[in-house]
Amino acid sequence: MGTHSHTTYNFDERFEFAGKARTLSLAAIVIGIIAIVAGFFVEGSHRMFANLLLMGYYFTCVCAAAACFLALQYVSQAGWPTGLLRIPQAMASALPIASIVLIIITGLGLSSHNLYHHWHAEGITDPNSPHYDALVAGKSAFLNVPGFFARQIIFLGAYSIFAMALAKLSYKEDLEGSLNSYKKSFKYSAIFLVIFGFTTPIWSFDTVMSLEAHWFSTMFGWYNFAAMWVSGLCVITVTIILLKRAGHLSWVNENHLHDLGKLIFGFSIFWTYVWFAQFMLIWYANIPEETVYFYKRWEPEYKPWFWLSIIINFVAPVLILMDRDAKRKENIMLFVCILLLLGHWLDYYIMIMPGTVEEHRGFGLSEIGAALGFGGVFTFLMLNKLSKHSLAPKNHPFLEESLHHQI
Known part of the structure; x- marks a missing residue:
């Protein structure tokens, strides 16, 4: 067991939302607004x-x-x-x-x-x-x-x-x-x-x-939940790593990172299970009103992204996070989490675009710009809120257990 106590750390420390973090989030918002407005004129309203x-x-x-x-x-x-x-x-x-x-x-x-x-x-x-x-x-x-x-x-x-x-x-x-x-x-x-x-x-x-x-699938809700859960875990992990590199969260260590890595790894497998079950059963049954969903996603504009999504969201975490040590290294976890955030963005792209966009299909600056804009809004709101209070729930009854967490 660890020997840390409350007196070792400054639980009143605050994150200051200023400098590069604030500038980049505001710049992303501006780029996003410009890209979205331009997209309505260039790409069309449907896209x-x-x-x-x-x-x-x-x-x-x-x-x-x-x-x-x-x-x-x-x-x-x-x-x-x-x-x-x-x-x-x-x-x-x-x-x-x-x-x-x-x-x-x-x-x-x-x-x-x-x-x-x-x-x-x-x-x-x-x-x-x-x-x-x-x-x-x-x-x-x-x-x-x-x-x-x-x-x-x-x-x-x-x-x-x-x-x-x-x-x-x-x-x-x-x-x-x-x-x-x-x-x-x-x-x-x-x-x-x-x-x-x-x-x-x-x-x-x-x-x-x-x-x-x-089209209807009873698996669709849990498929979405798995994507949502993995994405949320990845954002939490990325934020922790970046804050630690900025000198904060000294009480969070590789053991906490390891547990987050296990959750990300496990639910990436669960996401793949639901994805494959939904795909395989529809393909195997070969019922026209069911297979039409995947037929659209095998059209030339979407087929490469369809397969890239499963490679990123399943193969990458399995190959990289299988090893125990990988889940305890900041560089590896940061890389995998950013990759999975991009992968699940691509997953949502495959869910939404084929059934919505009939003309001006494609992938380009409109998609990238909108993603940057919303990413900037989320980052601004989240970091601004984070800066309003101390970075540790100092009177939480289980804080001492968190300090001694070791696996």
């Missing part, structure tokens, strides 16, 4: 709305994964991650803004018929219309505009409320030092995880799967 949906969904997923990470630690009464909880707290604090942005994107996309036109089109559920689609009409009790927005607002609103509550209780714990905040956090986390577990598949059905309303 740019698809890009906005991709990044809005990715942004929200990463923030929601951070809230889930927090809740899991409280419910499981895990001690090892206590010293790094401020990072997912800061990420989760951006969830309300991410949710609002995503709802605005889906609303504008629906109203302009640039998104969800497979089920939101004039006369598509009217038997007397030449545009009538019996399959879509059969789903209209669920797949309709009021229901779509009600679910988006209720689900994302609930996630945001719990994310803010958990962060607020942790900061309150720093001031009071009693167990009251921790006990409330435990209770709120248990409620949140029940809501989150039952609703995230439905949220992914609405936001992404309904882009192609003729």
Whole structure:
């Protein structure tokens, strides 16, 4: 066991959000705005709305994964991650803004018929219309505009409320030092995880799967959850490594990094299992209404990205993170996490683009610019929140266990 004590570290240390980090995040936002505006003129509205949906969904997923990470630690009464909880707290604090942005994107996309036109089109559920689609009409009790927005607002609103509550209780714990905040956090986390577990598949059905309303997969929700979870873990890990290199988080060591690496490795395997099961069963059954989903993704514009996605998100973590020592080295973990963040961006690209963009297909500056813009917004919000409080939950009851964590 380690011999560190509370007196060894300065748990009141703050991260100062200034200098290069602030400048780069603001520069990324400016580049993103320019790229998005230019994209509407050059690439067309369908492609740019698809890009906005991709990044809005990715942004929200990463923030929601951070809230889930927090809740899991409280419910499981895990001690090892206590010293790094401020990072997912800061990420989760951006969830309300991410949710609002995503709802605005889906609303504008629906109203302009640039998104969800497979089920939101004039006369598509009217038997007397030449545009009538019996399959879509059969789903209209669920797949309709009021229901779509009600679910988006209720689900994302609930996630945001719990994310803010958990962060607020942790900061309150720093001031009071009693167990009251921790006990409330435990209770709120248990409620949140029940809501989150039952609703995230439905949220992914609405936001992404309904882009192609003729197709349905019961695995799709967990496939999305796996991508969300791995992406959130990668952002947490990258932030920890960069903060440590800046001289912060001295109480976080290679043992904490190792545990994060194990989670990333394990859930990358889980993501691959769901991906393969969904793909293999549809391919093997060879049912036209099912295989059409993958047929689109084997068109020339998407087929290379389709296979690159599985190589990055499965082969890379298996080959690199299989070794114990690899999960304890900052350089390797930083490389793998950045690679997986790019890989899951590509995963969402493959989910969204083929069912949305019929003209001006491709991959270029519009996609890169939108990704930079949203990445800049997320970084700015997260680091700004991180700078408002101490980097350690100094009165958390399991902080001492985190200091002595050793595997």
